[in-house]
Amino acid sequence: MTLRRCIAFGPTAAGILAAAAVLAPAWPGAVAGAAAALPDVLSQVSGRRAYEHVLALSQRIGPHVAGTPEDRTSGEYIARRLTDDGYVVEWQEFQFPFFAVRAVALTVPASPSVALHPHAMLYSPSTADGGITAELADAGIGRPEDIRGAPLAGKIALIQRGSILFREKAKNAADAGAVAVLIYNSTPGDLFGVVSRDTGIPVVALSGAEGLQLLDLAHSGPVRVHLNVQTETGQRATWNIIGTKPGTRDPHRVLVVGAHRDTVEGAPGANDNTSGVATALEVAEVLRRAPLALTVRFTFFGAEESGLYGSDYYVQHMGPDPVVGMVNLDMEGVGDRLELAWDRGSDALVRSAARIADRLGIPVTMQRSPGSDHQSFERAGVPVVFLFRPDDPYYDTPKDTVDRVEPRLLEVSARLATAIVLEVAGARR
Numbered sequence: 071m072t073l074r075r076c077i078a079f080g081p082t083a084a085g086i087l088a089a090a091a092v093l094a095p096a097w098p099g100a101v102a103g104a105a106a107a108l109p110d111v112l113s114q115v116s117g118r119r120a121y122e123h124v125l126a127l128s129q130r131i132g133p134h135v136a137g138t139p140e141d142r143t144s145g146e147y148i149a150r151r152l153t154d155d156g157y158v159v160e161w162q163e164f165q166f167p168f169f170a171v172r173a174v175a176l177t178v179p180a181s182p183s184v185a186l187h188p189h190a191m192l193y194s195p196s197t198a199d200g201g202i203t204a205e206l207a208d209a210g211i212g213r214p215e216d217i218r219g220a221p222l223a224g225k226i227a228l229i230q231r232g233s234i235l236f237r238e239k240a241k242n243a244a245d246a247g248a249v250a251v252l253i254y255n256s257t258p259g260d261l262f263g264v265v266s267r268d269t270g271i272p273v274v275a276l277s278g279a280e281g282l283q284l285l286d287l288a289h290s291g292p293v294r295v296h297l298n299v300q301t302e303t304g305q306r307a308t309w310n311i312i313g314t315k316p317g318t319r320d321p322h323r324v325l326v327v328g329a330h331r332d333t334v335e336g337a338p339g340a341n342d343n344t345s346g347v348a349t350a351l352e353v354a355e356v357l358r359r360a361p362l363a364l365t366v367r368f369t370f371f372g373a374e375e376s377g378l379y380g381s382d383y384y385v386q387h388m389g390p391d392p393v394v395g396m397v398n399l400d401m402e403g404v405g406d407r408l409e410l411a412w413d414r415g416s417d418a419l420v421r422s423a424a425r426i427a428d429r430l431g432i433p434v435t436m437q438r439s440p441g442s443d444h445q446s447f448e449r450a451g452v453p454v455v456f457l458f459r460p461d462d463p464y465y466d467t468p469k470d471t472v473d474r475v476e477p478r479l480l481e482v483s484a485r486l487a488t489a490i491v492l493e494v495a496g497a498r499r
């Protein structure tokens with residue numbers, strides 16, 4: 071996550087909120103009486119019940135990467151829950167560029183004690199079966215002026231992060247005849263990245279520490295490395311699972327409540343993002359019988375981790391009915407801090423949500439934050455609010471397990487999300 075600007079909600083903030091409430095009237099479309107419905111619906115929100123979904127999706131199904139059999143199984147679970155609650159369920163199918171790493175290894179045959187932990191960059195092609203061995207060549211940070219000075223033909227280019235994009239570095243090296251590229255971080259820590267699907271040569275990422283180790287070896291005389299990368303790429307089908315609750319008074323205006331349902335490879339995804347899926351299912355559960363003026367679509371996006379493909383597809387196929395807002399639920403189960411975020415669009419829904427949180431006594435901070443499905447909606451001019459708990463050091467890793475997700479946190483996020491839906495989509499008695 072980049073670009074952090076924080077407005078903490080202390081006493082002075084209450085002043086700001088009061089001002090905001092005066093300046094920015096209650097959410098357009100809110101129907102009188104919404105507040106009246108709050109108590110009984112909100113008191114039904116259960117973190118324990120939501121947590122059952124986390125156990126079912128993250129523990130019983132396990133990692134469910136987009137485009138894999140587990141992806142369909144998790145979709146079936148969600149669709150069954152929504153159908154049981156009386157929602158009209160749709161499987162919105164779309165194709166996306168699937169990528170999986172089957173093997174990656176990097177060794178220095180002449181120095182077997184050098185232990186390296188490479189990560190294949192997203193969409194990197196494979197080496198030949200069994201891998202390739204070639205001389206290592208220092209290519210600076212991979213700009214044309216760096217490459218011109220380094221004879222790369224038939225060699226493996228060692229390039230530092232910085233200044234230009236990973237895919238540009240890889241292309242420059244490939245154009246100079248390199249057979250593969252190792253990109254190392256400009257800080258000691260680990261590195262992950264994306265290259266374009268037409269890079270042509272294998273590209274792996276290394277931590278800054280391991281990159282400098284190799285740089286020393288390369289500067290102390292010719293050194294050969296062995297690189298094996300086996301990846302799988304190709305178009306695959308996946309789905310957005312959509313549960314629709316038709317509006318009673320204004321059915322052609324739509325509020326989207328969204329959560330991505332896929333995990334990354336090898337990660338059980340308890341917090342990222344079965345916690346968000348569970349929270350959205352709990353909101354759907356408590357609102358299943360509440361009459362709402364506007365139509366609400368509970369949408370469980372596919373292929374978010376591969377590049378927001380599900381939400382992008384949804385936005386491209388939204389149809390004529392205006393979407394008045396989008397509530398995004400991603401990482402709700404770990405860490406007490408709760409952020410209300412948006413990225414580049416309007417912050418009107420964020421400010422409304424902050425006012426509601428204040429009314430419910432839920433401490434929140436407002437934050438600009440990219441990196442999840444709300445971005446696809448913002449690009450289409452839809453106001454968004456992204457409910458996000460930022461303090462999870464283990465998301466997208468094998469350590470993202472169910473024991474770390476707290477039902478009490480799911481309950482708070484679900485209560486706030488429910489109140490936002492009631493405010494925006496309106497309750498009618």
Ligand SMILES: [Zn+2]
Pocket residue numbers: 330342343400401442
């Ligand atoms: Zn996520």
